[in-house]
Amino acid sequence: AQKITQTQPGMFVQEKEAVTLDCTYDTSDQSYGLFWYKQPSSGEMIFLIYQGSYDEQNATEGRYSLNFQKARKSANLVISASQLGDSAMYFCAMREGSNAGGTSYGKLTFGQGTILTVHP
Amino acid sequence: DVKVTQSSRYLVKRTGEKVFLECVQDMDHENMFWYRQDPGLGLRLIYFSYDVKMKEKGDIPEGYSVSREKKERFSLILESASTNQTSMYLCASRRHHFYSNQPQHFGDGTRLSIL
Numbered sequence: 001a002q003k004i005t006q007t008q009p010g011m012f013v014q015e016k017e018a019v020t021l022d023c024t025y026d027t028s029d030q031s032y033g034l035f036w037y038k039q040p041s042s043g044e045m046i047f048l049i050y051q052g053s054y055d056e057q058n059a060t061e062g063r064y065s066l067n068f069q070k071a072r073k074s075a076n077l078v079i080s081a082s083q084l085g086d087s088a089m090y091f092c093a094m095r096e097g098s099n100a101g102g103t104s105y106g107k108l109t110f111g112q113g114t115i116l117t118v119h120p
Numbered sequence: 121d122v123k124v125t126q127s128s129r130y131l132v133k134r135t136g137e138k139v140f141l142e143c144v145q146d147m148d149h150e151n152m153f154w155y156r157q158d159p160g161l162g163l164r165l166i167y168f169s170y171d172v173k174m175k176e177k178g179d180i181p182e183g184y185s186v187s188r189e190k191k192e193r194f195s196l197i198l199e200s201a202s203t204n205q206t207s208m209y210l211c212a213s214r215r216h217h218f219y220s221n222q223p224q225h226f227g228d229g230t231r232l233s234i235l
Contacts, residue, residue, distance in 0.1 A: 009160075108224060112162045
């Protein structure tokens, strides 16, 4: 079963407007974390924001915020005041709990990605 | 800033060749990872290493092996390259698995074509 689902293959937004990129996840762990990464056309993966399962507040980093709804198992990324430079692929990823030895702790499972295009 | 360097941005090899993809990080990170990225599938974990000379299989290890002789270097090996291994390969590192809220830092990727 898919652990991380990004249902929007592509999204379009007008410059200066806000946009929400969806991410739903599936896990039976109590302790987990959710990451969002941005991948411009040049290929590098840029870390944007992190939300831990026990964090009571929604994470925010500048223009990025995470709408974390634990009961619904969703962790949507909200980008406010979109800029042309925000055009990129965006990935949601989940870190689940550890194996018995702890060394697998922190393995990431990625969603399929959403291509965001910002129009002027 | 963490720097993860992959040896090649683009690589073209022939079917049956043994292919080496090299990755070096400069931040003394314990954990290193190799992923492949394919359209519509996101990133999939091939192998990871939580310490020198240690390795664990990820979700798609078949046809690949890895080597980590030094802490800063993690190599991905395609033992006998096949066309279905044409893909984008991304290396990543992270400080330590105890700090699981810390992000993985990625290299720029290697676009590998097997002809």
